[in-house]
Amino acid sequence: MGHERALTWYEELFGSPPTYVVSETEALWEVAEHGAVFVERRPERATGHPMHVLFVGDLDERAAAISARGIEPAASETYDNGVRKFLYRDPEGNEIGIGGLPA
Secondary structure, three states, X not given: OOHHHHHHHHHHHHOOOOOEEEEOOEEEEEEEOXXXXXXXXXXXXXXXXXXXXXXXXXXXXXXHHHHHOOOOOOEEEEOOOOOEEEEEEOOOOOEEEEEEOOO
């Protein structure tokens, strides 16, 4: 996936353009107080398929907003302790989970 395509996907996921465009190859979204997601174009690592998880207090609202922007979770899980997680995959297969406690 090209860097511009990745930025577009993450803009749709987070519902806004990057908070900071660091350079032509780097962008950052502040997604919570003291929490950010950094996207960097690094072709030498493009096949790494990392997995990240954000834990939020407003899981249902965020998931609904993401769906309204046209991105649906690839999977969802509910753990024995009631924590839920939605798993999203970008077009390259990189995973970002968004989890939280039940509402």
